[in-house]
Amino acid sequence: MKLAYYPGCTLHGTAREYDASTKAVSKTAGIELTEIEDWNCCGALEAIFDKELSMGLSARNNMLAQKTGLDLVIPCSICSHNLSRADKAMKTDEVFRGKIEKALGNKYKNNGFKIKHLLDVMVNDVGIDSLSQKFKKSLKGIKAVPYYGCLLVRPSEVSKFDNPENPQSLDNLIKATGAECLPFTQKTKCCGGNLLMSKQDYAFILTKKLFDEAKAAGANCMVVACPMCHMLLDGQQSMVEKAHNTVINMPVLYFTQLIGLAMGLGDKELELDKNMVSPKQLLESIGKETKEEKKVEKPETKAGAEPEKEVAK
Amino acid sequence: MIKTSELDPNFKYEIANEPGGENIKRCFNCTGCTVGCPVTEIDKGYNPRKILRKALLGMRNEVLTDESLWLCASCYLCYERCPQDVKITEVMGAIRAIAQREAKAGKIKLANPKPLFDNLFIDSVKSNGKWYEAGVSGMFMLKTKGIGGVIGYAPMGMELFRKGKLSILPHKIKGTDQIKRIFEEVEK
Incomplete structure (x- = not known):
């Protein structure tokens, strides 16, 4: 499978481990990524309310991607939302399209060009069954909560690949790695990312609520698919601890790092040393199941190949 | 208290003319936006339904200078659930754009950073x-x-x-x- 790749600003900065693990995992999954040339910022959450500017900036990236003749994959939920929203407007709003085509001196192609989030590509295009065949190591010992956040599945008129109220794709992917996927009532609740500059204390309250719930569920790790969520949950976790005078100490992995581990890829390739909250203890817990648990496993089962049905414990 | 003499009946049209604000007049105030709002959950003073209602009534100055205008987390939950497809998150953006222009022209002051x-x-x-x-x-x-x-x-x-x-x-x-x-x- 060949796809055009838009990393977005954060994947070349604070979310570099998401970029590295995306590339490593895609390669193993048989996806050839071509980074689009001279891409620009999509406007992020800062221009999301300046609708025409956000869509104009995003449309330029779409036009660059169209030059490759390939569909476009995006790992960031915010970029993915912005570029998809722009694509829709460029295909349906003639006045807006006229403005942007005039600014860029180029025509927007109204063909089958598709923009997809990386999670959608992994779960629905590559498919969990084929991905599982690449898994070499069971991640038993990891007890994860799946965190989707906001823009990955909302609004459903832009993001159509999963249920906006109770999405399942990340759940299914976690289960396929052999890790335990715990029920998480906060899976689509906001992490507070866009409140960081307007009201930091509110942002931290929302973040802490997610961790409280994750801990109550018995999780030792959170799995995400967005660099903004990761920036708050991992990058600012120490600030949240300080503000609430508490200890959280919960590693937050990108889903690409998680499946990379199952594929047997190295810590270096997945840049696990770049996460702000060290996942060292978590990595040590993998494969340390008790003897009793081992007996339960069917002897013919390939490690990690079977998405186990989890019963609430 | 609402003073009818101070209401601006054109405010809703002004918002509807901004990109993203087009659907504001569809709102029938069902409160669906507010009951699920993650910000309302931690601050009862933040009430998206009230912002929309005030905007529709024409309480222009009160809406534009209200600090809570800047507390929307753009999580799109209300946008997803709204039965009238008001596109509330984007309506908030349209109102913010007007507030920013008024602030640039020196007519109002914005306290939020x-x-x-x-x-x-x-x-x-x-x-x-x-x-x-x-x-x-x-x-x-x-x-x-x-x-x-x-x-x-x-x-x-x-x-x-x-x-x-x-x-x-x-x-x-x-x-x-x-x-x-x-x-x-x-x-x-």
């Missing part, structure tokens, strides 16, 4: 094509919290730099002239 950050961010995209994280964050800290704020954030900045996550200088794309033309076209 969010528009300052957004503008610094957007300016850095305008000149580089990409977000200049170190520059924007540093300037925002300096302007809102003074040099003490910058120093307070220094350890985190150093840690990010040490991990190769923060670049000291901005990255400029080749097509900055195209970016400038996009700004010109959408600002017309």
